[in-house]
Amino acid sequence: MKKTMLRKPKGFVDVYVHKAGAEKDRTHYCPGCGHGILHKLIAEAMEDLDIVDDTILISPVGCSVFAYYYFDTGNFQAAHGRAPAVATATSRANPNKVVISYQGDGDLAAIGGNNIVQAANRGENIVVFFVNNAIYGMTGGQMAPTTLEGQVTTTTPYGRNVDTDGYPMRMCEVISQLTAPTYVERVSLHDAPHIRKTRAAVRKALQNAKERKGFQFVEVLSTCPSGWKMDPVKSMEWVKEKMLPLYPLGVYRDKGDEARVITRPVPVMDPAEVWKKLGISAEADVDFPRGDVADEYKKMSIRVAGFGGQGIMVTGQALASVALEYGYNVSWLPSYGPEMRGGTANCSVNIQDGTIGAAEAVKPTMLLAMNRPSLEKFEKTIVPGGTLIYNSTLIDIEPVRKDIKIFPVPITGIADDKLGNIRVQSLVNIGAYAAITGMFKVEDVVKLLPKLFKGKKQSIIDLNAKAVKAGFDYVKENF
Ligand SMILES: Cc1ncc(C[n+]2csc(CCOP(=O)(O)OP(=O)(O)O)c2C)c(N)n1
Structure with missing residues (x-):
């Protein structure tokens, strides 16, 4: 008889240690939150692509701030919105690693709006997973750049007014206007068939990253039952009814076989080498013997x-x-x-x-x-x-x-x-x-x-x- 064994994917650590002494077998995410689903898809893909030990994940500010509790990868914590910059440095210094920038919409499209556009434009060898839940989840539900027109948040109590608050930002459309990105797709987590499509997109982006094929951007429409003040089931419906018309799913860029393998010179870490290039003598001009110092x-x-x-x-x-x-x-x-x-x-x-x-x-x-x-x-x-x-x-x-x-x-x-x-x-x-x-x-x-x-x-x-x-x-x- 075929046996099915349920276990955590190897991309996750065995035990989630939230605080010293507080080991947990579940995540800190709220019930019905999309982050947990996406985490799992990434962890599974990393195991199947055999890249767990070769991946460095940059966790920024937002509900994904605790990604390091879960992923059994290298990790850097970045300041709000700065994950693409930290990912850039990480990837440049470690060209053989898969570098993931995992960001929410407040993080990526608001405070980090310029960071993401510049990293995309440089075609950095990084994978960006962009969790668009149309709200600032972690801080209790303020308006994000992706908040829908009319959507009530704590900072738009009468609904988002496009004349005062601007229009919802469509990041896949923005990023795919640039020349460099290799792969840009928008997917959703609102039901099982779409979770399967998200699974495929996650794998494709990570596979491209494994092959060093430049900038990968996957926008994932996600739920925030706590921020939206809805139960999880209603949240799923809300994504389908309200978010899908505004944020069309699909592939916005796929360079496919045209994608170039991007190789860049590794930054020179040896000061003597840098001095040589700059024509500065590495030898001290004067070398003073030290006296007696208390x-x-x-x-x-x-x-x-x-x-x-x-x-x-x-x-x-x-x-x-x-x-x-x-x-x-x-x-x-x-x-x-x-x-x-x-x-x-x-x-x-x-x-x-x-x-x-x-x-x-x-x-x-x-x-x-x-x-x-x-x-x-x-x-x-x-x-x-x-x-x-x-x-x-x-x-x-x-x-x-x-x-x-x-x-x-x-x-x-x-x-x-x-x-x-x-x-x-x-x-x-x-x-x-x-x-x-x-x-x-x-x-x-x-x-x-x-x-x-x-x-x-x-x-x-x-x-x-x-x-x-x-x-x-x-x-x-x-x-
Ligand atoms: C420099 C800075 N500004 C503001 C904050 C407060 N802050 C923490 S999380 C957050 C919003 C995160 O929203 P989003 O990126 O959409 O992620 P989510 O929590 O929804 O997953 C803000 C504004 C901060 N931590 N640092």
Whole structure:
């Protein structure tokens, strides 16, 4: 006797672990939701095409956000609407993988509208499964670009009015206007025969992807009983009666045998290769031997903050550039206020051996505050035991922290009164930093100035050399 065994397809993990300790044998989707059906069709197809271990699924924001609970594939979580961009990078870096971008209509057609059009236009080697349930499901039923005319949602309580809310967007029609896409089809999940057609479309798209045949787009008309405030059976009928006339099913593009296998150069990951192509010498121009640096200054996370025009960014860049020559790993991350000059500006610099994780100095080991608002804003963020250097020329208040080392240095005064040029404040900062941390030697910084100020007059380089020394000497003489 023939035995039928019911089991999960291999594209799914065995146990759905929703939260630590909460293992479930069912999904988080609402009863009657189309996502579960489509998930299953994809999981089965992946097993049959033998691509489970070769697939990376990008799950975006929306009800599909938890796709990683279910699929036994690689997974990246993408910001709302950005799955096609993440899929692009994933596919380019892993040209032998099948990359799936699984998106809802809010995600794909609203916030991610441009992302999807650009990825389609580039003909990325990705499969897009576009679940069109005519509503934002996850957030409780707001209007989506695909919401029907007259359809009541929480944001269109009187029904979608095309004059104020625009017309429902037909994404298959939009995507198939572009030249690059290989395969574009609209299918539906409203009854068994159509689920079978959806099954075929899913397989075709994944087969094409397995053969690296460019951009595959399958729009799946789906149900959202919770968002639509209908029971599952009524939802199925609603798709048939209301959605089908507006969103005709069928193949919108099939290049068939004409489809080209798309191969692209893999991005070069080796910096030495990139430098070679750009004609930059991979060798450091100057290689400074390190001096003795106290343990507390061996792993620096620095926030430099002040007014725009105070040399905040140059200070950060100089810190990172000099440290690089001592063989540290460095990062520099600028953050500009709305104005170029006079507004607030700050940057984060990391200097350390080993890998730098976050570039932003959220909890800095050192704050270099060039004006009062910066001190007031960032003093509290310094780690206990950290260091504060502040510009005592402009800051007329006392720092409040008692658990940090504090160095008031009249940076503006040294630059302006002593050296006669307020624009050299940045290098005064570097001198003070060198004296406090022992990380840089003044003569090394001076050696590097022609590189830091490439193309500038010798007199400017000389003045900055004086500035480094002045900052260094001030700290040495006063602390
Ligand atoms: C940047 C950003 N904006 C808004 C949200 C809120 N948000 C979460 S899901 C969602 C809509 C998702 O709708 P859709 O893509 O249609 O997927 P569905 O839930 O219907 O499957 C929104 C607006 C968010 N998470 N991130």
